[in-house]
Amino acid sequence: xxxxxxxxxxxVFLLLLLFASANAHGSNDSLFISDLKKFAFSETGYExxxxxxxxxxxQDNPYIWxxxxxxxKIGRFNDSTSRLAYAGYDEDVAKSRxxxxxxxxxxxxxxxTYGNAAAQxxxxxxxxxxxxxxxxxxxxxxxxxxAELHIRMPYEFNEALSDVIGNYGTLDYxxxxxxxxxxxxxxxxxxxxxxxxxxxxxxxxxxxxxxxxKSYHESCGKxxxxxxxxxxxxxxxxxxxxxxxxxxxKNRNYCxxxxxxxxxxxxxxxxxxxxxxxxxLPDGVEECEKYLEKFT
Numbered sequence: 001x002x003x004x005x006x007x008x009x010x011x012v013f014l015l016l017l018l019f020a021s022a023n024a025h026g027s028n029d030s031l032f033i034s035d036l037k038k039f040a041f042s043e044t045g046y047e048x049x050x051x052x053x054x055x056x057x058x059q060d061n062p063y064i065w066x067x068x069x070x071x072x073k074i075g076r077f078n079d080s081t082s083r084l085a086y087a088g089y090d091e092d093v094a095k096s097r098x099x100x101x102x103x104x105x106x107x108x109x110x111x112x113t114y115g116n117a118a119a120q121x122x123x124x125x126x127x128x129x130x131x132x133x134x135x136x137x138x139x140x141x142x143x144x145x146x147a148e149l150h151i152r153m154p155y156e157f158n159e160a161l162s163d164v165i166g167n168y169g170t171l172d173y174x175x176x177x178x179x180x181x182x183x184x185x186x187x188x189x190x191x192x193x194x195x196x197x198x199x200x201x202x203x204x205x206x207x208x209x210x211x212x213x214k215s216y217h218e219s220c221g222k223x224x225x226x227x228x229x230x231x232x233x234x235x236x237x238x239x240x241x242x243x244x245x246x247x248x249x250k251n252r253n254y255c256x257x258x259x260x261x262x263x264x265x266x267x268x269x270x271x272x273x274x275x276x277x278x279x280x281l282p283d284g285v286e287e288c289e290k291y292l293e294k295f296t
Contacts, residue, residue, distance in 0.1 A: 029126040032179065036134055039173050040141050044165070045272040048144055053137060057120040061089045062237075063113050066097055068106035069249045072210040074203050082249050109247045112237065115140050117147075130180040131170055131188045132234030138162075138169035145275075153281045157261070157288055159254035161278060164261045165271055167192055172271075184232070191231045195239055196255045198223055203252050220248070260289065263296040 033053050041047040066086035073081050085108070086097040098108045114124040115136035125133065142162040146153070153161075167189045174185040202220040206213050221242060228236050241247055265274045277295055281288050 030121070032130065033121065033126075033133065033137065035177070035179065036137050036173065037141075039177060040138050040169060043138075043169050043172060043271045044141060044145060044275060046145050046149070046275075048141065048148060052119045052141070052144065053121055055120055057118070057122045059089055060122050060124055061091065062124060063087075063089060063116040063118075064091070064094045065111040065113070065250075066094050066101075067109045067111060067247075067250050068098075068101040069109075070105070071107055072213055074206050074248050074252050109241060109250055111241070111250055114237075117143055119144060128234040129184060129232050131174065131185040132232055134170040134173050134180055134185070135166040135188065135234070139166035142166070146278075149279070151279055151281075152283075153278065154283075154285045154288060156253045156257045156285060157278070157281065160257035160261050161274075163192070163196075163254060163258055164265055165274070168262075168265060169271060187230065188232060188235065191227060191235055193258075194227055195224065196251075196258050198227065199248060199251045199255045203248055203255070206248065217248075257285075257289070260292055260296070264292055267296055 037053060064086065065084065067082065068085040069082040083106075085101050085106075086094050088094070094110055098110060101108050114122055114128075117140065119140045125136065128136070139162045142165045143158065145151075146158060146161075170180065170185050171182075171189060174180040174182040198220070202216055206216050209216075224239060228240050231239070261274070264277060265271070268274050268277060277292070280291075282291055
């Protein structure tokens with residue numbers, strides 16, 4: 001009788017250790033996000049009120065943006081070539097809407113993310129490495145700050161600005177605090193920017209030669225998968241989809257403007273000064289581009 005008792009005691013002890021370890025990990029993750037937020041607020045010069053990455057999401061599913069596009073041309077949301085077909089957490093509803101759009105002749109792209117405007121914690125978010133969590137916090141902080149300050153700009157610039165601050169805020173955090181691996185942070189930025197450049201190339205090709213769209217999508221997809229071999233789990237979740245018009249459409253909204261805003265950041269030197277420039281943007285994409293050129 002002693003042997004089974006000893007065995008059962010060991011099993012219980014191991015389970016308690018695992019439970020304690022899991023709780024400690026969750027606590028550390030929450031403390032990491034809290035510290036990261038403080039640094040991000042100091043970088044932007046603006047501290048958000050409310051539940052910004054404080055509360056846990058009621059469900060742990062990723063948020064789904066289902067984008068649908070007509071074949072043959074890369075356009076923008078709300079024009080005749082494309083539309084946002086679904087936004088929410090329900091996988092079944094998203095799949096049903098995707099089938100409906102396909103029957104109507106659209107190509108579809110289900111973009112899934114653990115980072116969205118609700119800015120809530122989830123086990124999915126906390127499963128990513130520190131540099132990815134940092135990127136998401138900076139990215140969503142930018143969106144929410146712009147909304148809270150009532151700073152309006154074309155969608156392309158809103159997304160591009162959030163990615164620029166996501167990338168370079170993460171590098172600043174890695175160098176200043178040492179709580180994110182600097183080498184991993186640099187690799188994340190490097191892979192992101194290679195992907196942006198890659199999409200820009202194919203966007204131009206497809207718009208110039210829509211009749212070759214299918215072959216361009218295929219070769220673009222192969223290159224994406226190649227670039228993602230050195231990516232982290234978050235980047236693979238964000239970019240590793242079949243490349244079609246809708247996929248390029250999603251990225252077209254910021255890839256073309258990202259490098260312009262990066263040059264502005266280099267010239268202005270700090271994220272706070274970059275945000276000051278963005279407060280004075282005019283309306284319209286072309287007007288914004290001309291206006292920002294003087295800051296580069």
